[in-house]
Amino acid sequence: MRIGLIGYGRMGQAVERAATARGHMITGVIRRDTPLDACLQVAQQSDALIDFSHADAVLAHVELALQTRTPLIIGATGWDAQREAIAQQVQANGGSVLYAPNFSIAVQVFLQQAVSLAAQLLTLEGWDVAIEEIHHRGKADAPSGTARALATRLQHALDNRRTAQYPAPADHRLPDAQFSVGVVRIGSEFGTHRLMLDGPYDWIELTHRAKSRDGFAYGAVRAAEWLVGRTGFYNFAEVLHEILAHKEER
Numbered sequence: 001m002r003i004g005l006i007g008y009g010r011m012g013q014a015v016e017r018a019a020t021a022r023g024h025m026i027t028g029v030i031r032r033d034t035p036l037d038a039c040l041q042v043a044q045q046s047d048a049l050i051d052f053s054h055a056d057a058v059l060a061h062v063e064l065a066l067q068t069r070t071p072l073i074i075g076a077t078g079w080d081a082q083r084e085a086i087a088q089q090v091q092a093n094g095g096s097v098l099y100a101p102n103f104s105i106a107v108q109v110f111l112q113q114a115v116s117l118a119a120q121l122l123t124l125e126g127w128d129v130a131i132e133e134i135h136h137r138g139k140a141d142a143p144s145g146t147a148r149a150l151a152t153r154l155q156h157a158l159d160n161r162r163t164a165q166y167p168a169p170a171d172h173r174l175p176d177a178q179f180s181v182g183v184v185r186i187g188s189e190f191g192t193h194r195l196m197l198d199g200p201y202d203w204i205e206l207t208h209r210a211k212s213r214d215g216f217a218y219g220a221v222r223a224a225e226w227l228v229g230r231t232g233f234y235n236f237a238e239v240l241h242e243i244l245a246h247k248e249e250r
């Protein structure tokens with residue numbers, strides 16, 4: 001497969017390694033200052049584009065993908081507010097986009113288990129829940145897209161009886177109907193997400209810690225292999241089982 005990279009920072013470089021390791025070719029890199037005609041050329045020469053750039057640029061990259069009819073993987077985070085409008089634009093134009101706030105396959109399994117664990121225990125009296133995420137100082141958005149996804153899925157599982165509060169209020173106690181989503185920024189940490197459950201007699205923690213960026217890059221390349229030949233707007237978590245079963249392209 002021929003893959004065009006959008007953004008060539010920490011993740012863009014990890015995707016290049018993961019794609020090459022799976023036998024794919026990198027057609028080119030689209031950077032912040034790449035002229036439009038060069039962006040069009042990279043997109044036209046690619047079977048798929050993989051975007052790990054910045055939230056502010058996601059809409060422009062979707063438009064590039066629609067104009068050139070190139071499938072687009074979006075790994076950049078922090079554009080949740082635009083998601084519905086982008087989904088409609090992609091569907092109305094017969095485009096092909098797959099996104100995830102976290103392309104780690106292990107994180108997707110962690111999220112499923114975390115929601116199930118919390119939903120079961122919070123039916124019991126006296127249990128409380130909180131989420132914490134820890135990332136490197138260079139991360140542009142907070143809380144992380146993964147922490148937001150965990151909070152949203154937990155809210156749904158609890159029928160919105162409890163809602164996420166971020167950041168935690170500084171001037172008053174946290175109402176019982178809310179739970180905290182804590183943010184820590186330190187050094188070069190790749191990404192840690194933790195679910196904490198506090199009960200009358202027990203404390204439970206479930207933690208996922210990325211050992212490198214390679215797991216995110218690997219998941220994004222697997223997603224690109226699956227997306228080629230399909231149209232629609234897809235969420236990685238919702239089609240992960242199909243992606244894992246997909247063996248055509250190596």
Ligand SMILES: NC(=O)c1ccc[n+]([C@@H]2O[C@H](COP(=O)([O-])OP(=O)(O)OC[C@H]3O[C@@H](n4cnc5c(N)ncnc54)[C@H](OP(=O)(O)O)[C@@H]3O)[C@@H](O)[C@H]2O)c1
Nearest residue numbers: 007008009010011031032053057075076077101102103216
């Ligand atoms: N979904 C996942 O699994 C996952 C995992 C890790 C990270 N992320 C997200 O992926 C994004 C990138 O993370 P990172 O750690 O790689 O950040 P990074 O090291 O800062 O790299 C971002 C790169 O994108 C470039 N860029 C910014 N605006 C651009 C534009 N308009 N067009 C093209 N390139 C542009 C930046 O260029 P400049 O240096 O010139 O600004 C930089 O090279 C972030 O949103 C992060 O939260 C997602």
